[in-house]
Structures are given as structure tokens and as C-alpha cells.
Amino acid sequence: MAEDPDFWAERLVKQITSQKRRVYVCEGGWSPSGYFHIGNARPEIMTPYSVYLKLKEAGFKAKQILFVDDFDPIDKIPAGIPVKKQDEGKFIGVPCVFAPSPFKGYKSWSGYFTSQLTDVIEDFGFELEIQSSFQNYKSGRMNDLIRFSLDNSSQIVETWNRISGSEKPLGFLPVVVTCEGCGKSLFSKTTSWDGKAVEYECKCGFKGRVSPMDGRAKLHWRVHWVANWIVNDVAFESGGKDHFSSGGSVDVARALMQDVFKKKAPFQVPTEFLNLKGAKMSGSLGNVFGLKQWLEIASPDLFRFLFFSYKPNSAIDFNVSDNSFILLNERFERAERIYYSEEMAENEKLSRKQANAYSLSVVGRPSKKRPLRIPYSFAVQLVQFLNPEKQFNELTNLLRQTGHIKQAPSKAQSLELALLFKRARKWVLDYAPEEFRVSFSETLSPEAKAAISSEAKSLLPGLSKAIAGAKTADEIQQAIFNTAKQNNVQPKALFNAVYLALVGKESGPRAGLLIIGLGKGKCVKRLVEAAA
Structure with missing residues (x-):
């Protein structure tokens, strides 16, 4: 049991493919000015990934892109990053791709933060192309769109003001130059365009004239967004729900695409926030939980299940430090039993939904037989009085005593068990609430x-x-x-x-x-x- 005709992405595929394309590109975007966290992953990876999978299942050519906006300037230093207050000026305003790395071993600011994603992304089973914004500009892919945007700047301003209710001056030019004097783009303003070069001035006092092509300037982010749709021929995109407010960035971008660039905007789905302990995650504020942290305590399958078991418009409140994390594991384990017809949900529709969520969650494909599964909550108990790194054999013997396994595990099963125990122990040591912690009292009080x-x-x-x-x-x-x-x-x-x-x-x-x-x-x- 796995197919669910009511799955939201299944229905959306019919709408998306009504616009004929050779390849259907599903895209998300992220700025590496701070950490990529699981809250980013929901709208920028998981929602597009759901549509990408269903397009492929339906026989269409599809591609998923994560657009890394490394040409974006740093506007604040994220909490916990070791940059002294007096040194912040070396970073603030500099494009992420040019700013120095806050940690040794990386070429740039964006190099460090992007690596925190790329180092582990394959572990989660995603088949996506990670694309650099700066490379798109430097290679010339954006040149025609820069020229078009500057030539049609008055129409861009008129459309922008009409949709958003703002009052941008008609002389506004939608490109931002990286200042040749201070190396920053956050504080520069483009003042003129003569068809070949732009003039600009920066708050540092520098004034200059330069061609905006080949990586020397970037489109204003709202116009840049539209230009990116065009160069990648994007068919589907998601984003955080805050972008979808009336007159907000999505409305402006769609109007620019239709009225100025004369093209159809991609299908878009707003995605609710994934909150951490009730608060929206923020890479700059530091209240985040990253993909590397996830792999320390849980499987990629559980990560995928967290999102596949909800519609994009359902808010998720995630807390790794209370019983809800154990309950998430139990929901996944039950969905697995339902998939293998060892259990039924409350009704047939719910059984299909749970089985489909499990099927999509497994990296690769679910095996024909249900894999060896030790409940996470049980592993949490075991690792508190047996150290899996030193007492693995004792742990497996105990599993045989309790009936969780019937014979000595195979080599592959042993590796899986060792990883489970390692993750469960990490959760206990770093995140488990007091009621889950158990240790022998060395003295009887x-x-x-x-x-x-x-x-x-x-x-x-x-x-x-x-x-x-x-x-x-x-x-x-x-x-x-x-x-x-x-x-x-x-x-x-x-x-x-x-x-x-x-x-x-x-x-x-x-x-x-x-x-x-x-x-x-x-x-x-x-x-x-x-x-x-």
C-alpha cells in the first residue's frame, strides 16, 4: 500500500503540466548569509522535491534546483559566529561570495555556510542541482536580463508601485553594483544607465562608472527573483508564507513577470513555517537546527517523514527537547507497519496517506520486506545503561532476550543498529528532558x-x-x-x-x-x- 491520489503534489502535477515544457524545473532558493536550517529545508527543498518526485513518477522530465544566492550581501552577523564587534565592518555589506570565511579552511563566507548544506545533502537522498547566483552573473547568463531590466526600469517601477503600494521614484534603477572602493554592495546606489555602463555612488564616498555585466552588478532582489525564473525556466517554486501576503514580494514578482517580461510565472505554493520550540527559525538570530545536527540524532528517513506527513500549508512546531520528538519517531514506525500491511490506520483513507508518507520518506525505495526496526524510544532506554560503542554485543544480546530480534544481526543490520544506538545516545546526552534520563544512583540517598x-x-x-x-x-x-x-x-x-x-x-x-x-x-x- 503506497499510492495516495489525494496527496497534494499528485494533484498539482496536473496543473503544472498543463503548461507544456521539455523539462519541468522545481526550484527553491536560499541566501548563505547564515546557517541553512531545517526550517529553510521545508519550503526550499522539501516542497519542490515533493512535486519533482511526482512529476518523475508521472513520466515527465523534471529537475530540482536549489538556488544559492551567494551574491547577496551580509546584513548582520549571525548569533554564535566568532566575529568581534570591532571587526563586523569587514563583513557587513560585502556579498557573501567575497566576504572572508568566519572559520578557517573555507574560501569565503558563502563557502563555509554552503558547505554545511552540501556536506550532508546527499545523505538525505535529494537529487538536486545546487546553483550559485554569482556564477550565473559572472558567466553572463544574466546579462540580457540586466540590460532588459535597465532599459525597462520605468515600467518595472510603475508595476512595483501599483502592486505593492510603495512609492519608488521613477528614476530608480534595479541593479546594485559592488563598490570598487569598499567592496560592498549593501550601501551603493545606481544613479544612471546609458546603455553601456551605469554610474553609482556608495555611502563610503566612492563614485564610479562600470558595466553592470558579468558579475559586476546584481539585479535588485525582486527583479533578480523574476530573472532567475526566466534563466532556469522554472515551472514550480515554493517559499515561506510571509512572501505571499497581499501586495508582497510574490505578487510583485508575478506582476513583473507578466506585465514587464511578458512571460508566465511558475506555479507557486506557500509553505508554512517550521517553528523551533514555538518560534520561527532564523539563521541570523541563531535559533536554528541544522541538517548536520539532525543526522546526529535521527535518520534521513525520519527527516523526510516529518515533511511528507504534512501538507505545505500546515504549520509544524518542532521541538527536539521534549516528548514530541519521541512521538515523531513512533508515528514513523507506525507508518512503516501500515505500509507493510502489519497494521491499519483508523480508516482506509488514512492508511493510504500514512503508507504514502512512509514510501516517500525512505531514501531510495522501501525494501520488499520490512527492515529490522528497533523502536527509537526503546533504544533511548537501552543506551542509558549500556554504552553502544563499548557494549554493542551486550545490547544485541538484550534485544534477543526481549524478542526484538530473533537471531544474531547480519553485518548490514549491525551497522544500522550501531548507528541507531549512537543517535539515540546523542539525543539522550544533548537533548532529552529530565523525565527521559535514567542513571544508576551510585549511592542510595x-x-x-x-x-x-x-x-x-x-x-x-x-x-x-x-x-x-x-x-x-x-x-x-x-x-x-x-x-x-x-x-x-x-x-x-x-x-x-x-x-x-x-x-x-x-x-x-x-x-x-x-x-x-x-x-x-x-x-x-x-x-x-x-x-x-
Whole structure:
């Protein structure tokens, strides 16, 4: 089960292909003035990628482009970047492609920030072309459009003002020159165009005359946007919902495309924000979560599932530091079971939706048989008392005891398990809330001992002997339950006593699993101590 005729991108393909093209280009764009984060990935990669996939499935030639606007000037230093206040002037206003890298080992500012994306993008299974804005200008691809825009600047201004309600002067020229004096473009203003060269002046005091072609100038970003549609023959594009307000940048760009450049604008879909802990992510403010960070704690498949399971117009509030991250993993694991017909959703339509989301999420193609899957929440428990780097064999033996695997894992499965455990441990150490953290209490605190009820305490000596004789986690779990029932004590009271004695809390992972993981001998000794 995988096809979902109601999938939003499936329906959109019919509209897009009504405009005949040899190749259907799906595009997103990003400025490398700060970090590329998973909030950027939603409108600029995932929404176009969804349409790209469905175009290919329908038999059309398609291409996906991520347009990196490295010709964009730096307007602020992102939080956390090691640039001293007195040195900010070396960066502010300089195009990203020319500004020095804030870290050693990279040729430029854009080189560093773009590498944070390109280093890992293939891991997520995307088939996209990453295109440099500056190279498009430098190579001459934009020259004809620069000339056209300057020759038709009055019509551009009239259309812009009419749609946006702004009052740009009729003499406004929509190109920005990189100043030959200070090397910055943020503070220069183009004052004239004679058909061959532009004159400009910069706030640094420099005035000059230069040809705007071949990378010496860039179109104003609203006109640049339209020019990029034209040079790449873009069929589909997404963007953050803020661009789609009435009279906003999308309305202006579409009007310029139609009224000035006399071409049809691409199909566009607004995409809601992916918020981090309730706030919009911002590469300049530093409240971001990047693709490299994602791979440290979760799989690329889960990343894709996060977006494929929502429509673009649905807001997503992402928090890696609470239970919602565990729930996301559980939703993915359930979708997998539905895809392999091991479970059904509440109705057939929802089952199709979940199966389709899973099918699209798997990098490559889903295997014919359901892959070995250890629940992430279970892995989170295991790695807190067994170090996967040092105790991998103990972990796999425990998985056999609990029935999660029936035989020794293959080499490929072992690699997958090792990666899962590594990611789960990273999440526990860096992000997990306190209620998910469990560790053996090196000393039995007076407070924990006092919190154990007298009736439960009286059962601990006998329970200790039963645990010592048990061989598996299930046998230990059953021993605790049986000891309580045989002595007319509520099982919860005895389980609470075990947790208080071992981890200083009234609850925790499955007790039998916890005791096996921590070590039976150590736990038996502690229970005897708690009974004294």
C-alpha cells in the first residue's frame, strides 16, 4: 500500500503540466548569509522535491534546483559566529561570495555556510542541482536580463508601485553594483544607465562608472527573483508564507513577470513555517537546527517523514527537547507497519496517506520486506545503561532476550543498529528532558530510601533472591509482579520501590530491562541495601 491520489503534489502535477515544457524545473532558493536550517529545508527543498518526485513518477522530465544566492550581501552577523564587534565592518555589506570565511579552511563566507548544506545533502537522498547566483552573473547568463531590466526600469517601477503600494521614484534603477572602493554592495546606489555602463555612488564616498555585466552588478532582489525564473525556466517554486501576503514580494514578482517580461510565472505554493520550540527559525538570530545536527540524532528517513506527513500549508512546531520528538519517531514506525500491511490506520483513507508518507520518506525505495526496526524510544532506554560503542554485543544480546530480534544481526543490520544506538545516545546526552534520563544512583540517598513504603521494603529481600535466580528481563519483570501479588501488595508499590532504590525516581524504563542493563549483581546488592 503506497499510492495516495489525494496527496497534494499528485494533484498539482496536473496543473503544472498543463503548461507544456521539455523539462519541468522545481526550484527553491536560499541566501548563505547564515546557517541553512531545517526550517529553510521545508519550503526550499522539501516542497519542490515533493512535486519533482511526482512529476518523475508521472513520466515527465523534471529537475530540482536549489538556488544559492551567494551574491547577496551580509546584513548582520549571525548569533554564535566568532566575529568581534570591532571587526563586523569587514563583513557587513560585502556579498557573501567575497566576504572572508568566519572559520578557517573555507574560501569565503558563502563557502563555509554552503558547505554545511552540501556536506550532508546527499545523505538525505535529494537529487538536486545546487546553483550559485554569482556564477550565473559572472558567466553572463544574466546579462540580457540586466540590460532588459535597465532599459525597462520605468515600467518595472510603475508595476512595483501599483502592486505593492510603495512609492519608488521613477528614476530608480534595479541593479546594485559592488563598490570598487569598499567592496560592498549593501550601501551603493545606481544613479544612471546609458546603455553601456551605469554610474553609482556608495555611502563610503566612492563614485564610479562600470558595466553592470558579468558579475559586476546584481539585479535588485525582486527583479533578480523574476530573472532567475526566466534563466532556469522554472515551472514550480515554493517559499515561506510571509512572501505571499497581499501586495508582497510574490505578487510583485508575478506582476513583473507578466506585465514587464511578458512571460508566465511558475506555479507557486506557500509553505508554512517550521517553528523551533514555538518560534520561527532564523539563521541570523541563531535559533536554528541544522541538517548536520539532525543526522546526529535521527535518520534521513525520519527527516523526510516529518515533511511528507504534512501538507505545505500546515504549520509544524518542532521541538527536539521534549516528548514530541519521541512521538515523531513512533508515528514513523507506525507508518512503516501500515505500509507493510502489519497494521491499519483508523480508516482506509488514512492508511493510504500514512503508507504514502512512509514510501516517500525512505531514501531510495522501501525494501520488499520490512527492515529490522528497533523502536527509537526503546533504544533511548537501552543506551542509558549500556554504552553502544563499548557494549554493542551486550545490547544485541538484550534485544534477543526481549524478542526484538530473533537471531544474531547480519553485518548490514549491525551497522544500522550501531548507528541507531549512537543517535539515540546523542539525543539522550544533548537533548532529552529530565523525565527521559535514567542513571544508576551510585549511592542510595536517604530521601529515596525514606520514600519506599514499609510494605514494599519488607518484600525486597525475597525479591532480591528471585531476581538473582532469573535469567531474562521478562523473568525479572514477572518476579517483581509475582512477589507483589503473592503478598497482597499493589505491584505499583513494589515497582516504585525498585526504581527508587536503583535510579532515585518512582518510575523508569521497564524494570526487568533496567536491571539486566545495569547488571543483576549490582542491582541485587542495592535492593538488599534498601531493605536494611
